[in-house]
Amino acid sequence: QKExxxxxxxxxxxxxxxASLNCTYSDRGSQSFFWYRQYSGKSPELIMFIYSNGDKExxxxxxxxxxxxxxxxxxxxxxxxxxxxxxxCAVNTPGFKTIFGAGxxxxxxx
Amino acid sequence: xxxxxQTPKYLVTQMGNDKSIKCEQNLGxxxxxxxxxxxxxxxxxxxxxxxxxxxINETVPNRFSPKSPDKAHLNxxxxxxxxxxxxxxxxxxxxxxxVQETQYFGPGTRLLxx
Numbered sequence: 001q002k003e004x005x006x007x008x009x010x011x012x013x014x015x016x017x018x019a020s021l022n023c024t025y026s027d028r029g030s031q032s033f034f035w036y037r038q039y040s041g042k043s044p045e046l047i048m049f050i051y052s053n054g055d056k057e058x059x060x061x062x063x064x065x066x067x068x069x070x071x072x073x074x075x076x077x078x079x080x081x082x083x084x085x086x087x088x089c090a091v092n093t094p095g096f097k098t099i100f101g102a103g104x105x106x107x108x109x110x
Numbered sequence: 111x112x113x114x115x116q117t118p119k120y121l122v123t124q125m126g127n128d129k130s131i132k133c134e135q136n137l138g139x140x141x142x143x144x145x146x147x148x149x150x151x152x153x154x155x156x157x158x159x160x161x162x163x164x165x166i167n168e169t170v171p172n173r174f175s176p177k178s179p180d181k182a183h184l185n186x187x188x189x190x191x192x193x194x195x196x197x198x199x200x201x202x203x204x205x206x207x208x209v210q211e212t213q214y215f216g217p218g219t220r221l222l223x224x
Contacts, residue, residue, distance in 0.1 A: 043218050044153065045215070088153065097158075098213065102152045103151050
């Protein structure tokens with residue numbers, strides 16, 4: 001089992017819709033969770049981080065964490081074509097190591 | 111005033127050569143990292159240094175040797191380059207090495223071994 005799993009996609013949504021990106025992780029001791037966005041040919045940039053169970057909202061983005069289910073998700077409301085990118089889920093393990101998922105490619109159709 | 115910078119951006123070289131990639135951060139961070147992103151876009155940690163001390167050393171061939179002359183710099187030297195080393199190498203930094211630290215990535219170095 002991979003340590004951090006994401007559906008590789010591509011996930012295609014129409015402009016204005018909600019995009020839902022999911023991630024599961026295997027290390028129950030993991031304490032912090034991050035979503036990075038990576039445009040083609042560019043470096044990853046942080047979208048959001050979440051440490052506690054529940055929802056965390058920042059503008060059009062909402063991160064959701066369920067530690068019991070070892071599940072973290074990212075919702076993007078009112079999706080825009082500029083949101084088209086690969087979204088990387090990252091998990092910080094108790095050993096201070098950051099494990100990245102393989103990423104989900106998102107396409108937002110105008 | 112780039113926060114995390116890497117040189118060179120592109121590196122094309124022959125198998126068997128030795129090459130170095132340099133990374134510098136001006137964020138005042140204590141911790142720096144090297145990641146490798148392969149053709150499938152999978153980003154995998156290679157090394158991490160905190161205050162010039164090696165704290166993470168993943169299963170990486172001995173041909174890869176990191177060096178941190180000071181907190182603001184982390185270089186990666188690769189000996190006897192192989193075809194499989196072709197990838198994008200990202201440097202990153204964070205304030206500290208704690209589990210809640212956010213990492214900031216450099217622009218990447220695209221290495222192609224022929």
